[in-house]
Amino acid sequence: MSEYLLAIETSCDETSISILKDNEVISLVTNTQIDSFEEIGGVVPELASRMHTHNILYVYAQALKEAKVSIKDIDVICVTNGPGLIGALLIGVNFAKTLSLIHDIKLIEINHLHGHIYSSTIDNEITYPHLSLIVSGGHTELIYLEKELSYKKLGSTLDDAAGECFDKVARLLDLGYPGGPKIDNLAKNGSPTYDLPIPKNDDSFDFSFSGLKSASYNLNNTLNMKNEKLNKEDFACSFQSIVIQSLLNKFEMAYNQYKPNSISVVGGVSANSYLREQFLEKYPNIIFPDKKYTSDNAAMIAKVGWLKYKNNKFIDLKDLNANPNLKI
């Protein structure tokens, strides 16, 4: 008999629900709030929570409809319980707990970053040991998985995440939110003529992007004082190549030291066309998730959920003593 898993993701500005049938994605419905935040230039947590509350039932109904199943068919529910915006996470977690209690369905909590790592298994297979670079709006982390579900953090950003840096520099260029795709497009028509520093160019696995952000703002101020303007295309191209160079340098160090069997780059920034080109040139077998799975989505949460389900890592909400983990 087939098994069905329902996954819920509400950690930032996407309300997303996905259903798996025997580990295959049979529905994925995502409501993104990006349009609401484009003009403001970033996510407002309070507004994001309100929109999740408003949208979640609709997304849930659509996901069941697309999958042609009813909640009674679902064997297990998975929900992102962090990291993310507290108010936004609470909407998804409470929705999942309610469904679990009312319908007596097992519940599994999922770390959002583990979801990003396993997004590369939606259309591909990974073998172990596996090395994954997560580059998103909130995180930049190098993770080594010696085996399934075992995560060793090799390094992470000490300040801004790569995506956050794209977004902040895009604000400098008046491009709106999210800045990553806009810089990506502008850079296609530019040359790397501006001289910017490669951040944290050392032998640690950690990253740093706030210095690059400040250098970009300083450069702009200096030009303004001379009544000159940044050439947006050239600047986008210069900035982007430095970010990607920094990611490539750290990735290469980890690759040489850990000699993984398979490798991936995941998360919102992994949609970047120059990043893909550069990593593919060096690592032809590298796995990138399909672009629809690079930004936040519940299908990636479902994929980790399936593995945890098969390893019996679920919570019985009726046994309150056995439920110390579902924290946000």
Ligand code: KG4
């Ligand atoms: O993974 P994600 O959807 O959300 C988080 O978990 O943070 O990542 C969103 C980030 C944003 O900072 C956005 O600007 C960036 O991914 N991004 C890109 C591109 N597409 C999205 N950055 C560079 N190039 C892109 N094409």
Ligand code: ZN
């Ligand atoms: Zn994310």
